[in-house]
Amino acid sequence: MPDGRSQARPYVPGFVDYWQAETLRLREALCGPLEDASEVRHVRAQAASHPQKILLRARLLAKREGIDQLIAKWIQGARLTLLGLVIAALLAGAAAASGALGDGSRPVNILLALTALLGLNLLAFVFWLASFLVHSGTSGSYLGEIWLWLTSKLARGPDAALIPRAFVEVLGRNNTLRWMLGAISHGLWAVALSGMLLTLLAMLSARRYGFNWETTLLSADTFVAVTAALGWLPSLLGFAVPSEAVVRASNGLLVLPESARVLWSSWLIGCVVTYGLIPRVLGLALAIVMGRRNRAAIGLDESLPGYVELRSRLSPPSVRMGTDAPDGPQFQSRIYARHPGRSEPDQLLLAGIELAPDTPWPPAILPDGVIDLGVIDTRLQRSTLLDQLQQHPPLRLLAICDPQQTPDRGTIALLAELASLAAQTHIVLPASHASDDALVSRAAAWRDRLAAAGFAAEQLHTDAGPGLAWLAGPLCTATDAGASHAHS
Numbered sequence: 001m002p003d004g005r006s007q008a009r010p011y012v013p014g015f016v017d018y019w020q021a022e023t024l025r026l027r028e029a030l031c032g033p034l035e036d037a038s039e040v041r042h043v044r045a046q047a048a049s050h051p052q053k054i055l056l057r058a059r060l061l062a063k064r065e066g067i068d069q070l071i072a073k074w075i076q077g078a079r080l081t082l083l084g085l086v087i088a089a090l091l092a093g094a095a096a097a098s099g100a101l102g103d104g105s106r107p108v109n110i111l112l113a114l115t116a117l118l119g120l121n122l123l124a125f126v127f128w129l130a131s132f133l134v135h136s137g138t139s140g141s142y143l144g145e146i147w148l149w150l151t152s153k154l155a156r157g158p159d160a161a162l163i164p165r166a167f168v169e170v171l172g173r174n175n176t177l178r179w180m181l182g183a184i185s186h187g188l189w190a191v192a193l194s195g196m197l198l199t200l201l202a203m204l205s206a207r208r209y210g211f212n213w214e215t216t217l218l219s220a221d222t223f224v225a226v227t228a229a230l231g232w233l234p235s236l237l238g239f240a241v242p243s244e245a246v247v248r249a250s251n252g253l254l255v256l257p258e259s260a261r262v263l264w265s266s267w268l269i270g271c272v273v274t275y276g277l278i279p280r281v282l283g284l285a286l287a288i289v290m291g292r293r294n295r296a297a298i299g300l301d302e303s304l305p306g307y308v309e310l311r312s313r314l315s316p317p318s319v320r321m322g323t324d325a326p327d328g329p330q331f332q333s334r335i336y337a338r339h340p341g342r343s344e345p346d347q348l349l350l351a352g353i354e355l356a357p358d359t360p361w362p363p364a365i366l367p368d369g370v371i372d373l374g375v376i377d378t379r380l381q382r383s384t385l386l387d388q389l390q391q392h393p394p395l396r397l398l399a400i401c402d403p404q405q406t407p408d409r410g411t412i413a414l415l416a417e418l419a420s421l422a423a424q425t426h427i428v429l430p431a432s433h434a435s436d437d438a439l440v441s442r443a444a445a446w447r448d449r450l451a452a453a454g455f456a457a458e459q460l461h462t463d464a465g466p467g468l469a470w471l472a473g474p475l476c477t478a479t480d481a482g483a484s485h486a487h488s
Helices: 015-031 037-046 050-065 067-101 110-130 142-154 158-172 176-206 220-236 244-249 258-296 308-314 379-391 409-421 437-453 464-471
Strands: 344-353 370-376 394-401 424-428
Touching: 015 050, 015 067, 015 158, 037 050, 037 308, 037 379, 037 409, 050 067, 050 308, 067 110, 067 142, 067 158, 067 176, 110 142, 110 176, 110 220, 110 258, 142 158, 142 176, 158 176, 176 258, 220 244, 220 258, 244 258, 344 409, 344 464, 370 379, 379 409, 394 409, 394 464, 409 424, 409 437, 424 464
Parallel strands: 344 370, 344 394, 394 424
Antiparallel strands: none
8 A cells, every 4th residue: 555645734623613513412412422433533544632533523423414514504594583683673773763753743752762762772781781790691682592592493303403502502611602692682782773773863854853851750950960961972972962941941831943953853863872872882892802702712621421432432542443332223334425536546455354264365366456455354454454545545445255254243334434435345245055044144144234334236246256357347437436335
């Protein structure tokens, strides 16, 4: 076999890799460990640190099991949900402004209008700030939590339901989730306030509104003080503030001039911008900055159940080739699709798999170009062969087995791994001329187990001659080249 020809690019994990790893961890905790012999071998050959090995294993399994597609589908649904909430927030802001001003047929109570426009927003903002002081298990970002709840409800199926759960688990470990939900909440409030502001500008520009204050208990001095206090910050931004005389005249008993209406309109818009929109924009900016910083610091907690058990397999002190789990349907070995275009064009390999000592080898005169790997019998030989094929996948591989032996799980797993690495793989099960029922039963068991692993009937031969003819035969078409993995 040729030596290594190039160095693989270093593996740099991203957020999706942590997300996939957590999804796989939750799935294996619920349904049992996945069969991952081929992926583990690939990880051992390419990854460096142990956390990188866990993440790379998760990436390979996620692609094989379709979890990466579920994550992409969930992201798309989450974006559409967020878009729906943005539209709803815009309409809600416009409706609030329209309700606060009315149709212009009667004067607008200025303080009640301001309360209707900003009251709920300021209350939600105070709750968000208080959430940093009170550890109540909530982020204080209720709109963000509504978005997360809606996306969780849209996930259908057992695996799809694990996607948002893993998303929350990963982001929640270093406080990233709080900032992300905060960014969504602040963003939606900013959209609602923007819709509110645009509606106020449109309605105040198109209709004539009168403004006044009404009270039974408070005096005019109170409204003068409140108006001046609330108008101080907006005045720094250039918004007009009604004078004391205008405030006292706005008691509903006098007819105000047009200039007074303009002052009250400017004061109202200034309060919405200063006490509503600007704090939300600042909160949004802070949440984005903190969220990105925390997200960049996300790491892998190797002490979690599911990750701890992987250390002995991904970073073993010595290679172990024996059975590491009980047999069962979830451990059925399968041929998995390999990356196209990676085959070595000059690699035509022949190997014997656990043949009896008296079996003649090689079975016949080898055709030109065929490389004899000998009989693979020991754990070390298996490991060496798989490592070689991992680095240099062959174009064709012919494996000759002994149908008189029982097809155990380890042998089937080895054949499935070999078939996953080679572009095309055929197997020879030499037919026995004896009429022993036990031999017939074993041969049938071989065919059944190989079929369950993904081998097609045309990949099996009962004589070495046709197998060697196929191995050294002319190259087949692209369609035929994928036959080895048609059942993966």
